[in-house]
Structures are given as structure tokens and as C-alpha cells.
Amino acid sequence: MTATPSSTVDEFDPLDPQTLQCPHHWHRRLRTEAPVHFAAERGMWFVTARDLVAEALNDHATFSSAFGLPQLPIPDSIKDEVAEIQAEGWPPVPTLLTADPPEHHYYRRMLAKAFTPRFIARLEPDIRAIARELVQALPNGTATEFVRGFAAPLPLRVIAKVLNVPGDRIDDFKRWSDQFTATVGGQLDDAGLLEQARNMVEFQKYFAAQLDDRRADPQDDLLTGLVTAHNIDNDEPLGTGAILNIIVQLLVAGNETSTKLIAGVLHELAREPEHWDRLRAQPSEHSGNLIEEGLRLLSPVQSMFRITKTEAELGGYTIPSGQLVVLVFGSANRDEQWFDNPDDFDPDRANAKAHLAFGAGIHACLGAPLARLESRVAVEELAARFASVRLDEDNDFAYEPSFMLRGFRRLSLVFTEGRDT
Template sequence: MSQTTTDPDIAAGPPSPDNFDPLDPQTLQCPFPHYRALREQAPVHFVAARGMWFVTSRELVTEALTNHEVFSSNFGVPQLPAPESIAAAVAEIAAEGWPPVPTLLTADPPEHHYYRRMVARTFTPRFIAQQEPAIRRIAAEVADQLPAGSPIEVITAFAAPLPLRVIAHILNVPDERIDDFKQWSDQFALTVGAELDDAGRLEQARSLLEFQRYFAAQLDDRRAEPKDDLLTGLTTASTAESDDEPLSTGAALSIIQQLLIAGNETTTKLLTGSLLLAGESPKWWDWLRENPAERAGAFVEEALRFLSPVQTMFRITKAETELGGVTIPAGSLVVLGFASANRDEAQFDDADDFNPERPNAKTHLAFGHGIHACLGATLARLEAAIGLQELAQRFASVTLTADNDFEYEPSFMLRGLKRLSLVLEPSRAPQ
């Protein structure tokens, strides 16, 4: 039985559209049988209890992603709203900072094109390629700290520190602020497709304000004294060659916040899931170790397809529309199922099997599709591949320990384990 609990025999009851609740605790732990039932029986399905339409087939998810005129990204924020009991208190804290600005993730053209253009001027392929030496250095330093032959909790030991240090490097965050940086990132992700109690929501609001004040000051510093970093690029993205207005502080903060989640939380979940797969399927770890430099990329692509750290994304309909023969009213909140699309048998043979030799693995939708395709996809692929290369060069096997409960974070948007304990055996005995 797979430790990832993707087998329908261990799902809660026979999955069907009628009993699908994306926030049901058992569904959150094992969504894939439910996605399969939706694809087969109702690929466009209204979950009345949550007021959301779920789209689950690859064909229809792709159709919606390419029809941004109707399926709008201007849905607000991916976090679920604060409950009424503390909404006023959360708003009071937020009022001390900068209001959220719809930018890359939550804007439609022409505003979206403006923000993507501004970020793309700095976040270029050349800029990302220039980060490779630093990523390799960071990955090697983190991997060198891993004890061989002893149990470790790999999220705190490797999967979180690597992307955190990489994105901190890119944003030029000093070492003494790394702990704050991690806390901000964790806080932002807590309500992405998940619910949080009142105390947690207030703490999240205070954390966001602290984040905003820190980076607003950093942006002011870059305007006064430019440096060779991404923050300076965001403040100087409007050049003499363009009529674009410079990014406002609010817009830049929104973009930095998205970079934190997209460049940190998702890569952590990808690396963690990849090591879980390595522990479950030793043959694929052996396969990777035969040629890490050549095969890490393929391993990452199939892990992206199979795991889909970003499981879903919201859209809101600007007009009544028909999708898959189903009429969706105007103003409807639509959930596009990337994870379900990536397990669609119409696109992928034996879709519930992890197979890095799959010839079409890269056709997954893990980074979305269309005008909102993830701008940081190249960076995410690079650091995940480098991270796995460093581990494959050092360790002969990945063994899961008996104390794992394989419990996932309670989000239907960002899927990742809460913890993963394993033993990494060295490639050769110490001299």
C-alpha cells in the first residue's frame, strides 16, 4: 500500500461527487480518489456547501485557463476570508500597512500584463541562470549538514532550508533575518485553501504587517541606493525605454509576498514529496543515482505531475458560461484542479503511478497554463533538480522511518506533508 494514501481503498467511503467536500479532513489527506470520481462522473461540479465549482478534467481545466476573458483571476486573495468574529480586528491590523494589490496571481489584463512585464524585466532567464552557482553552494551546504545513517525530519533539515535560503539570497535578506523570513512565509501559507482559528488569523495579520514594514523599508533603501538584486530590479523596472509607471510599494509588496509562497512553500513541498517517493520506490532512487546530472530534471518533472504541490487555483466567472456542457453562472467561484488534471488518464497512461521515464511528464499543469503560467517555474525546477542531485550524490538510499504518520497540511490548494522522518544511508562507508 502506498504511503502517500492515493489508493481509493483507503479513502473515506466510496468517493462520489455527492459526498465531495474539499475541506473534509479525510479528503484533504487523500484527495486523488475524489478527483478521479469527479473526472469520471462530474468534471464540472458545484459543491454547494462551499459555494465553489470544481473543474477536474485536464481538457476542461486547460480550456478554462486559456479563457481568461471569462474565467477571471481577479478573485481577491487565495487565502480564505477571516471569520466574522474577528474580521474587524484583522481589518484594524491590516489598516496599519499597505492594502493588497492584485498583481501577478490575482489580476486580469491589461493590469496583469503590466505587472508580469515589470517583474519579467528583472526575473529574466539570464538572472535565473546567474543564480545557479549560489543555488549549488546553498544546496551543498545544507546537504553536508545531514547526518548519514540516523533518522532526520527532512522538512526542517533540508526541504525547507534550501528554498528558503535561495529565495532569501535572491531577495538579499541578511542571515540574521532568515528566521523572520521563514515565519512570514509559513504564516502566509496557513490559509491558502485552508481554515485557521481566530487566534491564528490574528497572528497571521500581525505577521503580514511586520513583513510589509520590513520590505517597504528595503524598497525605500533600494530607491535611494540601488544594489545588484531583485528588490532593486522591482524599484527600477520602469526604464527610459518604456512608458510604464514604476511599481508602487503596495504592488511590489504583493509581488514579494507571492514570491515567498511560490518560491518557498511550494518547492519545500515538492522536495519533501520527492523524498517520500524515493523512500516508497527505491528503484527510482537507484535510477536517479546512476546519473543525477542527467536524470534529476526528469525526476522533478514527474514529481511535479504526480505530487502537484499547487493542487488548485481559483477563478471567478465574469459572465455566465458553459464548460463541459454545464452552465456556470456569472460571479461563480471556480476551482481549477491542477492535481486532478495531472492524474487524468486521458493524458497520462497509468496516471496514478510515479514514473520518471514517462515521455510526456512535462505536459503537466503543475505550474498552470496560459497567461498566468508560473513566472518562477524555471527557478523552481532548477533548485529542486540541484537539491536532488546533491542528495543522490551523497546517499545510497532513502528509508522511511516507522514513526511517520504521513499527515498532510489541511489545504486543498497547497498540498504537503507536515513532517517526514527518514534515514539517508551514505553512498560509501566513511574512510
């Protein structure tokens, strides 16, 4: 339900369809009235104030990342059938997102050896080439569905390039990505959950074979970096199950979130064309600010789970041990105590980088430089071709039904090379 003056915070339901479409009214109420709130119906604690979200992010000893999968439990009705499908693949291994130290430090160190700043910087020419190809394919002066035509394929093809996925498997790659994110903060029916399990096993078998190939025949790619990372400091080698888990996280973090960010930023630019004009006039000077403010305002990763290892005191509230906690980045990034006029898109905002869109602490997103780079390149290349962008009339502005990943299902835009008359 939508928050109204007569409603109370006890009525907040993160999975209510109206709340999934626009959670900001509820977040504002929660920040003011109950910044640490127990949603009893869902069995989860929601933390919405920026100071408290940051405090929890930096206290991994109390707020553990070992919460399991970032999704709701499998229903008992199909639990055995899902387990039977999963037995054909590799069991989940807690690595980056869902591990605590010392295991987390080991996995992060191993990925950092392969996913270096130099490796990311080397990707810029490829990212620009992909972006320019997609920009040239967009129509001039007629409506285009921007998510399908640009915002989704750009990061998908970039992360496919990173993982050396051949062109004839891109459709499979996209299908796997969609399947993995369908239950991140959202729900599927029994048939959907079974299909998701089948897709996970198919994904695992494909990449396990690729990893075996890299062990036998190393290449200049991230997969080779992962299977050989242990050689740098004589570390314990990464197992296949662990690498598969890391690849899933790269696929979701490096694809879905960037899609949602790019589409959301273009929505804001279409609404406020003066920002587009400034971007066109000085792209390198303005693209970075646009992306940082987009990260703050849009927060494609709206929230992340933690679980309390002991009884926790946070903001004067007591959270019992063993409780599932939701740290709401999307609310923290609109906290009035930190950001003036927080619901406005303001690329000149002096403290835009104070956002928590990539988390903080030991679990801060390792792929943040790549997300920033490809999003910055995206807006620069779009502005290089088109003089203007506007919203088409055929828009419902519907968001994906998730309280963890927030972005448009579709976005119809009209780009023009010359000024509209």
C-alpha cells in the same frame, strides 16, 4: 469523508479532514461522474478533468483571476479588528495572481524585466552551495526529519538570497512565509487570523524600508530590479503596495511549493530505490525527468481559484456568472485520459511535461524555471553524497490541511553513504 462506492459526488467536501489528507479518490470520482461539480456547502465549483482545466486556464476573459485573496473570507466576528490591524500597513494590490489584463500584463512585464532567465541562471552556483551545505549537515545512517532539515531551508534560503534578506532575518522570513500560506486552501481560528494580520503588517514594514533603501542605494538584487524596472521601457513605476504583493507571491510560490515538491520526490525515491540508483549513476540525465514527474504526480499547487465574469459553458456544464471556480491541477495531472497509470511515479513517462503543475495561459508561473532548477540541484546534491535513502519507521505521512497547497508536514528519512547491510 473518504470516497466510498456508496457515496455520491454530492457528498464531496474539499475541507473534510480525510479528504485534505487524500483527495485522489474523490478527484477520480469527480473526473468520471462530474468533472465540473458544484460543492454547494462551500459555494465553489470544482473542475477536475485536464482538458477542462486547461480550457478554463486559457480563457481568462471568462474565468477571471480577480477573485481577491486565495483564502476563505474573514469571519464577521473579527473583521473590524483585522481591518484595524491592516490599516497600519499597505492595502492589498491585485498584481500577478489576482489580476486580469491589462493590469496583469503590466505587472508580469515589470517582474519579467527583473526576474530574467539570466538572473535565474546566475543563481545556480549559490543554489548548489546552499544545497551542499545542507546535505553535509544531514546525518549518515540515522533518521533525520527531512522537511525541517533540508526541503524547507533550501528554497527558503534561495528566495531569501533572491530578495537579499540577511541571515539574521531568516527566521522572521520563515515565520512570515508560514503565516501567509496557513489560509491558502485551509482555515485558521480567530486568534490565528489576527496573528496572520499582524505578521503581514510586520512583513510589509520590513520590506517597504528595504525598497526605500534600494531607491536611494541600488544593489545587484531583485528588489532593486523591481524599483527600477520602469526605467527600461519608460513604464509607470511600481508602487510600494504592488511590490509588496509581488514579494508575497514570490515568497509563497518560490518557497512553500518547492519545499513540498522536494519532500514529495524524496518520498517517492525512498519508496522505489531503483530510481535513486539511476539518479546516482547519471544525475544530469535523470534529475530533470524526476522533477517533471514529481511535479505531475505531486502537484504541490493542487488548485487555483477563478471567478466567472459571465455565464460560462464548460464541458457541457453551465456555471453562472460571479461564481468561484476551483481549477484542480492535482486532479488534471492524474487524468486517465492523458496519463497511463496516472497514480504511479514513473520518471520515464514520455508526456510528464504535459502536466499543469505551473498552470497555463497568461498566468503560467513565472518562477517555474527557478523551481525546476533548485529542485533538480537538490536531488543531484543529495545523490552525490548518499548511496541510498529509505523511509524511517517514524512517519505518519500527514499532509498540510489545504486543498490548494499539498505537502507533507514532516518526513523522516534515513540516508546512508554506503549500502545498507
